[in-house]
Amino acid sequence: MGKKLLIHNDKVPNIHTLEVYRAHGGYASVEKALKTMTPDQIIDEVKKSGLRGRGGAGFPTGLKWSFLAKPPGVERYLVCNADESEPGTFKDRYLMEVIPHALIEGMITSSYALGAKTSYIYIRGEYFYVARILEAAIKEAYAAGWLGKNILGTDFSHDCYVQVGGGAYICGEETGLLESLEGKRGNPRIKPPFPAVAGLWGCPTVVNNVETIAAVVPIVNEGGEAYAKIGIGKSTGTKLISASGHINKPGTYEIELGIPVEEFIYSDEYCGGIRNGKKMKAVVAGGSSVPILPTELILKTAKGEPRLMTYESLADGGFQTGTMLGSGGFIVMDEDTSIVKNLFTFTRFYHHESCGQCSPCREGTGWMEKILKKFMNGTANESDVELLWDIQSKIEGKTICPLGEAAAWPVAAAIRHFKHEFLEIARNKKFVDVSHYNRLNKVTA
Amino acid sequence: MKVTIDGIEIDVPKGTTILQAARMIGPKVAPPAMCYYTNLKTSGGYCRTCIVKVTKGSTANPTPMPKPVASCRTEVMEGMEVQVYTNPEIVEARKGVVEFLLINHPLDCPVCDQAGECKLQDLGYENGSAKTRFEFKRREYEMIDIGDKIKLHMTRCILCYRCVKVADQITNTRLHGVVHRGDASEISTYIAQVINNDFSGNVIDVCPVGALTDKTFRFKQRVWFSKPVDAHRKCDKCCGKTRVWLKGEEVVRVTARKDEWDEVHEFICNSCRYDHKKKSDWVIEGPSHIARASVISQNHYEHLNELKVEAMKHQKALGFMDIDKRP
Numbered sequence: 001m002g003k004k005l006l007i008h009n010d011k012v013p014n015i016h017t018l019e020v021y022r023a024h025g026g027y028a029s030v031e032k033a034l035k036t037m038t039p040d041q042i043i044d045e046v047k048k049s050g051l052r053g054r055g056g057a058g059f060p061t062g063l064k065w066s067f068l069a070k071p072p073g074v075e076r077y078l079v080c081n082a083d084e085s086e087p088g089t090f091k092d093r094y095l096m097e098v099i100p101h102a103l104i105e106g107m108i109t110s111s112y113a114l115g116a117k118t119s120y121i122y123i124r125g126e127y128f129y130v131a132r133i134l135e136a137a138i139k140e141a142y143a144a145g146w147l148g149k150n151i152l153g154t155d156f157s158h159d160c161y162v163q164v165g166g167g168a169y170i171c172g173e174e175t176g177l178l179e180s181l182e183g184k185r186g187n188p189r190i191k192p193p194f195p196a197v198a199g200l201w202g203c204p205t206v207v208n209n210v211e212t213i214a215a216v217v218p219i220v221n222e223g224g225e226a227y228a229k230i231g232i233g234k235s236t237g238t239k240l241i242s243a244s245g246h247i248n249k250p251g252t253y254e255i256e257l258g259i260p261v262e263e264f265i266y267s268d269e270y271c272g273g274i275r276n277g278k279k280m281k282a283v284v285a286g287g288s289s290v291p292i293l294p295t296e297l298i299l300k301t302a303k304g305e306p307r308l309m310t311y312e313s314l315a316d317g318g319f320q321t322g323t324m325l326g327s328g329g330f331i332v333m334d335e336d337t338s339i340v341k342n343l344f345t346f347t348r349f350y351h352h353e354s355c356g357q358c359s360p361c362r363e364g365t366g367w368m369e370k371i372l373k374k375f376m377n378g379t380a381n382e383s384d385v386e387l388l389w390d391i392q393s394k395i396e397g398k399t400i401c402p403l404g405e406a407a408a409w410p411v412a413a414a415i416r417h418f419k420h421e422f423l424e425i426a427r428n429k430k431f432v433d434v435s436h437y438n439r440l441n442k443v444t445a
Numbered sequence: 446m447k448v449t450i451d452g453i454e455i456d457v458p459k460g461t462t463i464l465q466a467a468r469m470i471g472p473k474v475a476p477p478a479m480c481y482y483t484n485l486k487t488s489g490g491y492c493r494t495c496i497v498k499v500t501k502g503s504t505a506n507p508t509p510m511p512k513p514v515a516s517c518r519t520e521v522m523e524g525m526e527v528q529v530y531t532n533p534e535i536v537e538a539r540k541g542v543v544e545f546l547l548i549n550h551p552l553d554c555p556v557c558d559q560a561g562e563c564k565l566q567d568l569g570y571e572n573g574s575a576k577t578r579f580e581f582k583r584r585e586y587e588m589i590d591i592g593d594k595i596k597l598h599m600t601r602c603i604l605c606y607r608c609v610k611v612a613d614q615i616t617n618t619r620l621h622g623v624v625h626r627g628d629a630s631e632i633s634t635y636i637a638q639v640i641n642n643d644f645s646g647n648v649i650d651v652c653p654v655g656a657l658t659d660k661t662f663r664f665k666q667r668v669w670f671s672k673p674v675d676a677h678r679k680c681d682k683c684c685g686k687t688r689v690w691l692k693g694e695e696v697v698r699v700t701a702r703k704d705e706w707d708e709v710h711e712f713i714c715n716s717c718r719y720d721h722k723k724k725s726d727w728v729i730e731g732p733s734h735i736a737r738a739s740v741i742s743q744n745h746y747e748h749l750n751e752l753k754v755e756a757m758k759h760q761k762a763l764g765f766m767d768i769d770k771r772p
Contacts, residue, residue: 351627351628355626356626356629363546367579394538
């Protein structure tokens, strides 16, 4: 059994209530931080822990915190990004739904470290029921004195609010999130200035993922060095992985970074192997936007070493033969899956979620969807594969925010590793999908 | 601050953007810009036609920037080196952006009122390709009247957000914005409300395409058949300095004055724009400066004397007759 730090208590009955959470050692980090540590000491511990942003980009959290501008007399904010909308990712929902106090505890401790008097949890509209759970937990925390004025008799006061978004993927981008939180249209801002300098209402702001903030709790409790002992190299600590697709046991798992991918897919502790005794075809390792990899490349790197669940090992070989850990949305596909159809679904999503600010993403995502629809209808030509490749290369890296890349990478990877599937449809002028799902539901494309 | 753009060095003040620095050098290195507007704060960064490659960040930190950057929103650093037209990757990427802008734009220039003064036409001509690879139905919208003077045709819009910024920044009330998302985005006046203020007409001038047009001028005259002259009148609302477009003795329309980058610096009021359509209302200063490359410069004799002198030199050299001294 791997060590669990975030969801080790998830099976305890009524862990969502403050009473039970406190009985299992909850809010110890707030006590420890407020009574025995200075804000800089906490930032140092986070730096030592090597914690990296769990939202997808993997930027070192301690470094991000140390970039926060601290002009005198200006408010600072901590914003929790709970707008988890990446297809295939549902780890934050599980954490917030089951142990809401873990997030709130992390928010208080992190806010103390950053000197933020106010913090916001921006949660996506579809998670309205999770927002209610969080709000109930915040109410409990206020009543018990963990939030509000002079927490634990110190001069640190803190308010935490939950803001429900409208359910737009783009508001998961940090500057789009801030715009939305300010009550505007959720269009990402042009950087610089970065939120650490001018974020929410022009004030210095740190935006962190739910899991990142929750991970601050064990770091403060056990110390950064103890946290850094888990994992390999620069991938330290534990990570929540949302496993889905054609596996026997889909769900949210907490893993120690560094376990082999093969173990994660086939061991009974985690995914439990491929459903119905089928063979595995491909894996999307970190949410829909990261490149898809075929079986031989996801289990072993191009050099023949076993691939591990770490930021570095999954990215080994660049995008030619590697992928990314991303947000931890682990989607496994069996041998019956049509990669083209899967890509169509992803591209349709990105087309729908593009904010429409900059032209390559606004026009390009729709164009790619239209071409993929031709593949679905069996009317595509061989030249359409080249065209698709060209369009994605013209979107990637030319947009304001990373949504352009998120839309382009899956297309590029599908063509790179599964070009024969596209060509087969183009040559036969017929799209045949044999997946179990498709036998039940007619193609609606 | 010294900055090198396409191999040409220039000294610019701090806070200048790459685009402005390139414009200071001249049109040869200035990247095209569809959404950036000098006078409108926070404009730019959307269309991506002005993307450039920064091959050297600064003297202090010479690492190149990993991705192409929008030159209109990136400030120069000491010792920065930028490639606009000399980098084949960027030229190709810009071609891609032009293609994206055009895939949902109706190519009905022959019946579009903006033809001749359309920035997208110029952009496509200079940076695009001759054929489209888009084979699907283009996006279409119904035409909308914004008040009795402005026509909005969203089908032609490239979502540069310039008109939104005008409505936001030079007028007091904001009734104008973007609704919906992605390629379904639409410029709209909220709940079909009319833009009803004295400076609303300026959205027509900032629109780079034929999405916002002047209803009092629509289809009356092809722009290249009219003669633009700079004129002024005493106005208590605005500066009163305008460009009056003449057809013989008739004033067909009044617009604000545009500079060589097609940008307005002094916005004009609706009274000047719509209510003074007589030649006697205006004090005419002389022909407006129109770039030689523009189709409007046909029939336009701004440089007539210079041209004549230039032509004479060659003719004399060749031993031809002097046209002004014909018997």
